[in-house]
Amino acid sequence: MNNLVNFIIESGVSLSLLALIYVLFLRKETFFRLNRLFLLFSILFSVILPFLHFRVYAPQSNMLAEVTVTPYRNLLEAVTIYGQDLSGAMVKSISSSKIIISIYLLGLTFFLGRMIFRIIQVMLIIVKNEVQYIDNYRFVMVDKDFSPFSFLGYIFINPNLKSKPGYERMVTHEMEHIKQGHSFDVLILETLTVFQWFNPFMWLLKRAIRENHEYLADSAVLNSGISTSQYKQLLLSQAVGFQLDIANNFNSSLIKKRIQMISKIRSSKFANLKYILGFLSLLALVIIFACEQKKTAQITKVGDSNERKITISLLDDRLKVDGEQEDLEVLYSLVNEKNKYEFDTDSTGTMFLVKSKVEEPRQLDEEDQVFFIVEEMPEFPGGDIALRKYIAASIKYPDLAIQNGIQGKVYVSFVVTTEGAIANAKIARGVDPSIDREALRVVNSLPKWKPGYQRGVPVNVSYTVPINFVLQ
Incomplete structure (x- = not known):
């Protein structure tokens, strides 16, 4: 239709x-x-x-x-x-x-x-x-x-x-x-x-x-x-x-x-x-x-007396940065004094200035045991269909990926902890930083699960979810 x-x-x-x-x-x-x-x-x-x-x-x-x-x-x-x-x-x-x-x-x-x-x-x-x-x-x-x-x-x-x-x-x-x-x-x-x-x-x-x-x-x-x-x-x-x-x-x-x-x-x-x-x-x-065109708002930052320039373009809620390596290093030192921004590079080699993560995802300790198969597997509230609906409703296809024609399947692995929370979320197989970040963000935002049990004791269980990004 x-x-x-x-x-x-x-x-x-x-x-x-x-x-x-x-x-x-x-x-x-x-x-x-x-x-x-x-x-x-x-x-x-x-x-x-x-x-x-x-x-x-x-x-x-x-x-x-x-x-x-x-x-x-x-x-x-x-x-x-x-x-x-x-x-x-x-x-x-x-x-x-x-x-x-x-x-x-x-x-x-x-x-x-x-x-x-x-x-x-x-x-x-x-x-x-x-x-x-x-x-x-x-x-x-x-x-x-x-x-x-x-x-x-x-x-x-x-x-x-x-x-x-x-x-x-x-x-x-x-x-x-x-x-x-x-x-x-x-x-x-x-x-x-x-x-x-x-x-x-x-x-x-x-x-x-x-x-x-x-x-x-x-x-x-x-x-x-x-x-x-x-x-x-x-x-x-x-x-x-x-x-x-x-x-x-x-x-x-x-x-x-x-x-x-x-x-x-x-x-x-x-x-x-x-x-x-x-x-x-x-x-x-x-x-x-x-024709699918790439549109950006151009902001130019003029450097020192040598008139070196750093070009900053607003794109997909991020700042695209172009300039000489020396100038970029100066910019990096300025914006990272309070650790609020960081540089990122996509698959085309384009550099972006993005906000640093305010809250780090939960990570299990190395000594924590992680299971793959247990007697009673973890369960998402409402079951697998509800999990798929939650992910589909929460994810926003990145504008940058749409403009660049990027699509593919991202594999995100994570652990459902003994409390039913999400931990150790990471990209097991990625496509592009913009898409990978969005997939990882949504997985980290998953609500609590019913934890898995082994011999009557709650345990950590590992999962992998594929998220397929397709352009129409």
Whole structure:
């Protein structure tokens, strides 16, 4: 469900922006073929965008393979933690709302049913009426008062119109819809509308493409030899009968706009520059949704008279430090006078200034005996399921690891003492300092267990818990 919500959100934002650009800057231009390409590419791009992932800054990812042979005893079942950015959090929030999901699914069902009904409606007209093959085109003769329309390879027309002036032009118009494959555009739009029914820009884009189809067909008819004034008169003389939204209609509510576009002076070649705006918008969407960028707030510390510098960046609640070794040593001596900070290095060699641990985890004495198997094993309050829930709820996927694309399985070993407390917690197998620290913090925070017993006496028992960090 999360993947579907993410697809709907990202494709919806892309469709909205590109539709807005078309309406504001390109809709009134007479580059009908370019406009159609822009609209169709906008749809294709919006569908593909949620699946694109590029990393602008990509250090070496540390993804550990599954352990096949392990020396760990009392190995608990792995707990998987998923990392999400802001958009991921929004996706999760929407996915968890039953009301939003229910409303969306109701709308999806309605519009899917409507699309299927309209296709069946067209198919029934074909089945119930005479079909004539003329010049490789299939004409469906429908004895009803309506304007000609086309769908896929069929032209639907009232045979009584043959005696009226302009009949050939109307047929030419519908032939152009078939030649240029406009029905396929309509079917793609109808399908996308099923998923984006709530998006007003989707309906705007749908209308824009239908307008473009009519402009293209009108342009082809005008190029066949009819005068502009005659064609305008033909458009105005057509009475509106029943129409099918899924088909291309010769006469529609777009007549006024079609007449205006026929009379419009051709756009200059300089108007082509407007398409650059569309390209820049596509690039911006890729950067926003597909590229994962590393952002830091820069703070510069100026050194002595030699103007040596230490650069400090705020990142993941830690301070990233860059500078010469000599300057870093001076900084280290200054901040550690009261032992409140310490330096740390991640797997990429980046140095960080972090707060020292205020409270050291409990450590057993060397002479304390630790068991692996006892008659009565320790028990977490609520059992193993409760333990997994506690760990999953307590762990926060480090922002630094998310930004650097770091994931993997951390093995944390610990001892449940005779009092049921946690002691000797350590990383048995790590992934990255940022992830290791978080896993260790949560294990050290575990509430008291029911201690294990051997021959009726409470004893120390060792455990290992795997925590799997996975980026979505």
